[in-house]
Amino acid sequence: MTASVDISAREAEVLALVGEHLTNAEIAARLFISVRTVESHVSSLLRKLAVPDRRALALSAAASASAPIDRATRPAPVLPAPLTSFVGRTRERAELAEMIRRERQVTAVGPGGVGKTRLALAVAAEVADEFPDGVWFVDLVPITGSHLGPVADAVGLALGLGEQPGRGMDQSVLAALADRRVLLVLDNCEHVLDGVAPFIEQVLAECPRVTVLATSRARLMVPFERACPVPPMSLAGDGASDAVELFMDRAAAGGWPPNHALREQIAEFCQGLDGMALAIELAAARWTTLGLDGLTDGLSDQLRMLAGGARTDDRHRSVRAALDWSHALLDTDDQVLLRRVSVFTKSFTTKAAAEVVGVGKGSVADGLARLSEQSLLVVLATPAGTRYRALETIRQYGSEKLAEAGELNEVRSLHLQWCLAQADDLAAVAGEWRARFDAVADDLRAALAWAAERPELGAQAYDLARRLAELTFTRHLIGESQQRYEQAAALAADADTAPMLRQAAAVAGCRMRGDDMYRLNREAADAALAAGDTAGAATDLATAAANSYRFASKFVRTLPPGEGGGLVARARELAGDDPRAGVAMALAEAGRVLTEAFEATEGLSGGAVAEAVAHAERAVALARRAGNPLAESAALDTLSGALSWAGDPFAVADTARRRAALLAAVPHGPIAAHELIDALGEATEAGLGVGDLQGARGWARQLADHPMLAEVGHRATGPLLVTDALAGNVDEVLTRSTRFLDAWQRAGCPAGSALGPAAAGVEMIHGLRGDDDARREWATVLGRLDPPTEQAYGYRAVFDAILLLHNGDVRSARERMAAEPDEVWRSVTWLWLHWYVALRAEVAVLGGYPDANELVAQARTVVAGNPVAGAIVERAAALLDDRPERLLAVAAAFDAAGCHYQSARTKAFAGGDASGLAELALAPMVVRRAP
Template identity: 75%
Template sequence: MTATVEISVREAEVLALVGEHLSNAEIGARLFISVRTVESHVSSLLRKLEVPDRRALAQHASELGRADRSHPAPVLPTPLTSFIGRTRERAELTEMVKNDRQVTAVGPGGVGKTRLALTVAAELAGEFSDGVWFVDLVPINSPDVCVVAGTVGLALGLGEQPGRGMDESVLAALADRHALLVLDNCEHVLDGVALFIERLLAACPRVTVLATSRARLMVPFERAYAVPPMSLAGAGESDAVALFMDRAAASGWPPNHALREQVSEFCGRLDGVALAIELAAARWTTLGLDGLAAGLSDQLRMLAGGARTDDRHRSVRAALDWSHALLEPEDQVLLRRISVFMKSFTVQAAAEATASERGVVADGLARLAEQSLLVVTASPSGTEYRALETIRQYGMERLTEAGERGDARARHLRWCLAEAEELTVVRADWRARFDAVADDLRAALAWAADHPGQRVEAYGLARHLAELTFTRHLIGESQQRYEQAAALADDQAAASMLRHAAAVAGCRMRGDDMYRLNRAAADAALRAGDTAGAAADLATAAANAYRFASKFVRTLPQEEAIALITEARELAGDDPAAQAAVALAETGRALTEAFGAAQDGPGDALPETIARAERAVELAHRAGDPLAESAALDTLTGVQSWAGDAFAAAATARRRMTLLASAPDTPLGTHELIEALGEAAEAGLGVGDLPGARRWARQLADHPMLAEVGHRATSQLLVADALAGNVDEVRTRSARFLEAWQRAGSPSGSVLGPAVAGVAMIHGLRDDHDARREWNAVLDQLDTPTEHTFGYRAVYDSMLLLHNGDAGGALVRMAPEPGEVWRWVTWVWLHWYVALRAEATVLAGSSDAGDRLAEARTIVAGNPIAGAIVERAEALLAGDRERLLATVDVFDAAGCGYQSARTRVLAGGDHAARGAAELADLGLAPMAPSRRS
């Protein structure tokens, strides 16, 4: 088939990445295109290749790729030099990795653990069907398992998922993968790596871990492999000699073969440590073997008997000491001072961090690079330099010995502060610039936070890093940095930082963290004498427990909420913002209590609750706080939907969106916007505004904060497209939804139910029973309350029953009066339920059809889609074909293609043929003639 199909270059790229099981968000990031563009390419590929769904598309891509390779290419760094010798070690380590799920290559620094592990991993790539992945742990400086997992997640191409830690995300992503994970340089984060690997091996039965470390990890089932020095057997067989000869020859002056015996002796004095041999070989052209031997001999005597390290470590240190001794004094100073940089740096950065002239620094860096002490790379911004980690650590030791560490760290801290401040205003190439300096910012902050004299600078850097990581969508770290900033600040500033941290927790869907941080902000505000601020924080803690109950693990007890609101009211005084916050919390409490107590309907508490909500909105508006007003409008929308007034709720939701049109990109502004977009989409669905609902849902799906949680980001869009009958869109987006949901660990929760049930209905309308069963199984995993049977599930089931001609079955499915199931048909589903119920009554030939139609017309008045469904039913009852066909234009204008085609089929005659063709164009099965049951 593919030989006759025209596929563009971009489509081929997308197809290949679909075959690698990447989500649309990951494909977009990889190809630097929008998620919408990826979705368009996937839809095009589904059509061109004539495959039914994303799973088949991925299979197709895999079959195409098999002609070139049978396994994913290993994600390993490409060595710049050849790998020499180690035949026995390679065979032994390879056999261990094949037979054991966790192998640690153990040995001193510089012995060659990383190169050996990379070589073995590359050779084993064909053994692991889901690939080989390399993770360098050098940049991290915290043994926390979440930090370790975050580094692994980034290497795997994962992003932070709201409501889920990165450690959980990594386990979910690798749960069913057959892969080899190479964790390099574990020694400085042993505790975090050990805990991470233990969890990984338990949760991911087909994953194997190959780690490198200077010490064993001490985890269950670990097999340790002691990486020996390069072999020092005879000169003709010595791996050490072969390595020296190869690296020395690379300088352009190959050693005379007759010197192999002397080289062997020299390598023996280096204990066969690969790094020491390579550093020495790099000096071959300037010193010769005699000079090398003499210099090394002096350094060995200097370190003889040292108690800090073992013999092998002294060998590596000896080579570094020797290399250091060859430098001019000014270059020695420069080497140790630039060791504060964690990653690459420019000449200008080095000049600022070393307090030196730019020209002098440029010359010095060039000399260090010439002596292989720095790696030089070209970047769009100019030449960059980087010290290998072993050399950087050596430089830091020299810095300490020289008594310059504090001054150098302080200068580096000032440079980091300047970089962070610039990043808060820069726009061009922002992401790459942040990623380039992020580890330096973290390292500078870690040092400053431990030095009381740098507390002010530490607070400033923590605050900047919190803002930057939020913008970078590293929201887990952002929350941590805001909390860190709070711990470094005075009480007034601490309260502000904690409020930001609470908002970030909201974006992460961590309700319990929101509550804790708002309470902590109140405590800080009280210590600072800001009673009004404390009142607002306490009230917000209570209000959020009501507004975002689904984000909480622990349900806030009513007595605790009442105590919070009471204390907040006492502290608020006449402060407008505090009063507005208290009013919002009181409204949330009243709404929750009234809704919980009501049995047969909203009841008498409704007018008072609406009045409370409107007062909260008015107070927030007077306070001049758009975000507080947005929160109050959110609660008012909930009250109006509870009352069954869908149009009022939709109007309030639109008012909220208008208010947030210029919302700041702060954590609180982002949190409010994300929540408002979802609410506006639902409100549009409730009043038949499908174009508006899809517009809001599209903005929600495209929001960068939700790029890695496609199941939540696309859920509202799936509902809108399912109700409209947009089959291609549902099939494309549902594949992304399912993949993201599974990657997130298949979380339960009724909030996803409408989307999943909508996809199942679409497959039912397509007469694809297997796909419908698959999605119904997903729906069962969501653990939705059985009462939802009378909400969206009744609507979807009835649409399918009516499509299949079973009007009687649809009428039975919606037998309860709306008032009997009011809890489940308010908000989005009331008008759909009433209209479809009326149509089922007519098509089933019920004797009370006229009364049902009159009642329905009153309820849905103003809803274009529900109104047209009722109008169509009345025309069917009256046998008025012209009136019936008039609803076609209404459905088309409302963006509801399915109902438009259905109308033509119901009209019969030539219209039925046209309607059947339209259904076929949508990808749906033919309608069955209506029958009574």
């Protein structure tokens, strides 16, 4: 009846109270106005509603809906106006709004500070037009009682209702909302669950058009409740996240907007805060005083850093205050459980918590469930079962409470024992255990950090450090593995120090860190001497010297002349007749002889080579006799090097294959992995040197896939790039070169001759494709990898000659390969000799040079037994003799050897058929021959 009548808000209130049969005096007292004013309003209502008396006026009031919430008669108090802009949460807003449209009672659930209230306010404002009778916000924080009465009082106050004689406020609220289409927002319900739950249940039952949106740290557990978990702010890794946007917005309010170039670093910082909105806002408020570096340093003590800020709600003045609020709502047992599980760095199971907390599994399960219901733990469903995790701020808060309770050492000791047991279990598990390791890795690290600072726990800390070193190596976290082995050495008893340092040295070798490897071998020698193990010290010293020769390309620092020899001399004094030291010294002697002869002369003398071969063969024999396959592998490597300088590439290839086959049966470990990685690279190069492209590609494929080289992808893929470039596997080169370049740039663009052939091969392939821009880019990369003097002959001459001949520039190719192999032995010996002499012969034939016959004959002798280089020479001979019918047989030989480019080139010579080159996506070949 009143909907079409223009009555004021005050008149509507008076009308409602007349309907309750209150006297004018009672109405005046209820509304805090004078009796005369009430009489005036009653007279006005009689006139406007055209009713004869007060009884009819009361009937009119009863027939109409309660006036205090009628939008036509009074403006809704609606929602508090936010003081700052709402940032992000597009998905969460849409989901919550849709739930409000579908469900009658929705609870936005999440931990304190996650942003529940702001989300609820934003969504309530968004859907307000869908609730014609109003959207009402009720903050339940001020309520101190936990029963229904105070909740109803707070809601009634928000709705503008007053107390009525003989009727409780809950009944007044129900009457007011009975047929209204209203959205009721009840904020901060967690501390009055016993009162708010029955109140909402009554409202839902008796007010069929009312929708309730609640915010709480725990579910309300009422019928028809639909929980909507409120997650932390999104944390996209590229800096484009809600968390970053919130930080940028709030930090800019301080007058010093963050540079957008810092977005990725800000994203990492926000990840450290778990994306908690309150924590981000408090941190952003300190941007102008601390800067990003100061804020990042404060992540380890978030509760101290995230304090301050003028807020009307005391709970949100700091993260600590918000957590104090949640903590106070817990019963004593749950408070104990929360602080004790804070020792877990990441997620944990019920079983793990029971072992560390020190109570029964059943009790712990119930307690974890309650803490999860209070949004103090996050529940994670995994294939292996349910896990729990505390957000970092909550974990730090629990750690403080643990210290305050005097339980820190006791619980951390239990956690350390649990970590040791987990490490032992993981070490005993075969097969796929990566997920299990990842789930506990952070706890192992945290327990080790705590134990390492306590001398009384030295033995346990050592054991955990050793286990963690082994596990991280198996998990292919080899940078951490080296660190953990070194940490274990620092924690070990004297007898265990040197073994840990030896393992660390081997891991450094896997990482291509020659300087670290050398340092750690030297430190192992010192530790062995301190423990009274003179033979072990001799072995370590000789190994340091041998490795400085074997792995010189892995070193940044060049050892001073004579340093390696000095180590060998000292090792000889300590060794006695120990077989291990004997093998290491023989290896070091072989490396010393070759290195000193190489540095002192323009060419190795036959005597020096023979001496080096003898030392290496003696080392092989000693290692085999001792049954030490790893020492034998090192000896075979040294023997391969000596044989290469002796000019016997087939013996080199055979020795490299023996070495790789030997290591295939050796148990996994740092030293074995280091040897295998080196052996695979050596076998690849040796195979290329004798024209075994398919075998070389197999070794290179294993190397590229070796998990230990994940940190150095450029080194892993380099040999495979060289192999594919020489074979003419164009698509593979183009695909893999991108990975090579990315990994090289991530590593800081290190120089090194070991990487030069890969870049030169890629440059050549782009040249064969006619892509001059890409070729120039890779030429620039090559220039940064290797100085021009190192590129003059060997690999660069070979790749340049192939490209120049493809383009018909025979004269430049002749100039490029003018030097006799003996004159450039440092560059062509080992891998490139056969390629160099074969291509020189072809250049001479295509150029019609007078020495063509001589070079072809010489090349036949040198490359005999090499299917690829031999085919190049036979192609040159066929062209020299003008016997094109022989070219098809040569092309077949290339195909059999897996050398696709040279096969296509040969067919083009045979009859002008360039289809093979086109199939490889290469530019047409230019054929220019001297008459």
